[in-house]
Amino acid sequence: MTDLVLGISAYYHDSAAALVDGGRPIAAAQEERFTRRRHDRSFPARAVQYCLRAAGVTLDDVTAVAYYEDASLKFRRVLATYLGAVPRGRQSFQATLPPWLSWKLRTPRQVERELAALGLGTVPPISVRKHHESHAASAFFPSPYESAAVLCIDGVGEWATTTLWHGRGDRLDQLAELRFPHSLGLLYSAFTYFCGFKVDSGEYKLMGLAPYGRPRFADRIREKLIDLKPDGTFKLDMRYFEYHRGQVMTGRGFERLFDGPRRSPEGALTEREFDLAASVQQVTEEVMLRLAATARELTGERRLCLAGGVALNCVGNGKLAEAGVFDEIWIQPAAGDAGGALGAALAVTAERGARREHLATGRDAMAGSLLGPAYSDAEIGAYLDGHAIPYRRMERDELSRTVAEKLADGAIVGWHQGRMEFGPRALGARSILGDPRNPDMQSTMNLKIKFRESFRPFAPAVLAEHAKDYFEINQESPYMLLVAGVADQHRLEVRSGGERTGLDLLKVRRSTIPAVTHVDHSARVQTVGPDVNPAFHALLGAFKEHTGCPVLVNTSFNVRGEPIVNTPAEAYTCFMRTNVDYLVIGSFLLDKAEQPPWTADDNWRTEIPLD
Amino acid sequence: MRNFLLAVVYLLVVVPAGFVARLVRDPLDRAVRPEQDSYWHYTPVGRAAVTGSVTR
Numbered sequence: 001m002t003d004l005v006l007g008i009s010a011y012y013h014d015s016a017a018a019l020v021d022g023g024r025p026i027a028a029a030q031e032e033r034f035t036r037r038r039h040d041r042s043f044p045a046r047a048v049q050y051c052l053r054a055a056g057v058t059l060d061d062v063t064a065v066a067y068y069e070d071a072s073l074k075f076r077r078v079l080a081t082y083l084g085a086v087p088r089g090r091q092s093f094q095a096t097l098p099p100w101l102s103w104k105l106r107t108p109r110q111v112e113r114e115l116a117a118l119g120l121g122t123v124p125p126i127s128v129r130k131h132h133e134s135h136a137a138s139a140f141f142p143s144p145y146e147s148a149a150v151l152c153i154d155g156v157g158e159w160a161t162t163t164l165w166h167g168r169g170d171r172l173d174q175l176a177e178l179r180f181p182h183s184l185g186l187l188y189s190a191f192t193y194f195c196g197f198k199v200d201s202g203e204y205k206l207m208g209l210a211p212y213g214r215p216r217f218a219d220r221i222r223e224k225l226i227d228l229k230p231d232g233t234f235k236l237d238m239r240y241f242e243y244h245r246g247q248v249m250t251g252r253g254f255e256r257l258f259d260g261p262r263r264s265p266e267g268a269l270t271e272r273e274f275d276l277a278a279s280v281q282q283v284t285e286e287v288m289l290r291l292a293a294t295a296r297e298l299t300g301e302r303r304l305c306l307a308g309g310v311a312l313n314c315v316g317n318g319k320l321a322e323a324g325v326f327d328e329i330w331i332q333p334a335a336g337d338a339g340g341a342l343g344a345a346l347a348v349t350a351e352r353g354a355r356r357e358h359l360a361t362g363r364d365a366m367a368g369s370l371l372g373p374a375y376s377d378a379e380i381g382a383y384l385d386g387h388a389i390p391y392r393r394m395e396r397d398e399l400s401r402t403v404a405e406k407l408a409d410g411a412i413v414g415w416h417q418g419r420m421e422f423g424p425r426a427l428g429a430r431s432i433l434g435d436p437r438n439p440d441m442q443s444t445m446n447l448k449i450k451f452r453e454s455f456r457p458f459a460p461a462v463l464a465e466h467a468k469d470y471f472e473i474n475q476e477s478p479y480m481l482l483v484a485g486v487a488d489q490h491r492l493e494v495r496s497g498g499e500r501t502g503l504d505l506l507k508v509r510r511s512t513i514p515a516v517t518h519v520d521h522s523a524r525v526q527t528v529g530p531d532v533n534p535a536f537h538a539l540l541g542a543f544k545e546h547t548g549c550p551v552l553v554n555t556s557f558n559v560r561g562e563p564i565v566n567t568p569a570e571a572y573t574c575f576m577r578t579n580v581d582y583l584v585i586g587s588f589l590l591d592k593a594e595q596p597p598w599t600a601d602d603n604w605r606t607e608i609p610l611d
Numbered sequence: 612m613r614n615f616l617l618a619v620v621y622l623l624v625v626v627p628a629g630f631v632a633r634l635v636r637d638p639l640d641r642a643v644r645p646e647q648d649s650y651w652h653y654t655p656v657g658r659a660a661v662t663g664s665v666t667r
């Protein structure tokens with residue numbers, strides 16, 4: 001161990017902890033995976049305990065704690081917002097000022113207290129970083145690039161909502177920023193809210209909705225909501241928004257502009273929501289493209305690193321990659337605020353002169369983002385035996401072959417292997433897998449496994465060496481953060497049977513891998529190399545050998561509204577509650593047909609809140 | 612009671628202060644500026660947030 005720094009993000013959305021050793025991430029996890037509360041914002045006590053345990057250390061061995069944003073600067077922005085919003089905003093003032101005065105302003109003290117309460121040693125000094133500094137550090141320092149332009153785009157931290165940086169070697173310099181309330185992330189969130197989805201988590205659904213609609217509101221957005229300069233910088237017309245003066249995102253002005261009141265959360269999706277999604281997506285992509293062009297111009301770099309919540313917009317990222325503004329793009333897998341924990345820690349180690357030693361390997365320093373807890377075969381076996389759960393134990397080759405055959409026969413398989421993913425996507429460590437060639441797989445998985453809306457698409461995991469045969473992609477996409485078109489040779493002629501719109505579009509078979517082909521022939525690709533997750537790579541290889549197809553459907557191992565599973569016990573519970581046919585945990589294969597009847601809980605679905 | 616006090620503070624302090632602040636300079640910088648070709652706030656050189664080791 002050289003220089004251990006513990007990073008923490010907390011108290012807003014998706015709390016997390018990360019441990020960095022001399023500039024190298026060694027452990028990281030979101031608190032929700034331990035507390036089982038989705039997007040848990042409380043102090044990440046369990047995640048901190050995990051990180052220290054993973055490294056076999058206590059707080060006495062940690063030289064600094066890095067906190068991912070500056071509360072006092074954020075409070076000044078909140079005050080300025082009260083002033084700017086008068087005479088409206090009294091309710092917001094009454095609701096938000098007391099917590100600021102009682103504890104939020106002293107967040108570092110709070111972090112110190114909560115750490116001390118863990119009883120894991122003396123709390124080292126706390127270094128407060130800026131929100132976008134944390135994002136930028138998480139985007140550049142672990143990237144595989146010697147030098148790069150760095151763009152961070154999110155809702156808001158302190159003041160900054162968009163920042164542009166230049167990373168060179170071990171240095172990272174900020175060049176420019178845009179400030180609250182002018183925020184691309186909040187513009188997207190406003191539409192998310194208006195379309196009846198949850199702010200801070202429903203954005204991903206809105207993006208999934210976009211291909212079903214026509215961007216007929218895009219011009220209205222450009223005319224009324226956003227003043228966009230040629231270099232991608234912008235201001236929003238705040239008369240149409242409410243987030244700067246209240247607890248909601250949009251108000252009457254927005255309703256007048258977009259033909260009526262917002263959709264209620266579980267109300268029916270209409271043509272308007274599809275079209276709104278398509279429109280805001282188009283404008284977002286336009287802003288991203290212009291900002292990227294500016295980043296290229298101002299830095300002269302040929303590679304781009306991305307972080308911030310907007311960098312989870314994999315459709316926009318795909319458009320960026322396709323446009324070829326940069327030769328290559330690397331996106332921090334935990335691009336949202338959870339990744340701020342990692343970035344804050346990396347900012348501290350960089351300041352202390354940590355070298356980016358992973359550059360010599362040509363790969364990034366994220367280890368496939370597999371930075372979470374792992375469970376040994378001994379632990380898994382003890383759990384299974386302890387609960388009298390029937391299983392077969394196999395060597396990797398046999399396991400891959402057997403599972404590949406089951407998948408090809410139409411089975412849906414829960415896949416729990418090695419260290420858990422850090423960030424929102426399941427990448428083959430806590431995944432549910434299926435055969436992408438099966439035309440019914442998408443609706444089966446949505447309705448019978450995930451219990452969620454049928455429009456939501458699934459992502460393909462593809463052997464990296466065959467990615468180009470199946471997708472129009474010319475770089476790696478290890479974190480499922482780039483959307484690419486399905487390659488021509490795998491597209492199918494779509495018979496025109498009248499003009500289909502909205503969800504009717506779903507029923508059309510568009511490619512040889514329909515379960516992962518979106519209505520616009522796109523797919524959220526994850527390329528899988530042999531290094532970071534050998535078990536998953538071996539499975540894809542076995543499936544290719546058996547079927548000729550190097551692609552699997554890969555969706556997160558959870559049901560709607562629940563965090564991704566962490567432990568073998570959680571995996572087993574999810575397996576038994578859903579129509580998953582087989583479960584693989586480490587070297588163990590479990591067959592649903594052999595399991596004792598599941599009687600533990602009948603009303604679990606009412607216990608999990610809708611997402 | 613607390614809400615009443617906060618409402619009084621809002622009306623007697625925040626509202627007047629807000630109107631005055633906006634006369635001087637809008638804290639949220641809302642005005643559209645057709646004459647500018649960019650909305651960037653450039654970071655002064657040397658004020659880089661993460662400096663790292665300078666020896667390379």
Ligand SMILES: [Fe+2]
Nearest residue numbers: 154308309337
């Ligand atoms: Fe953020």
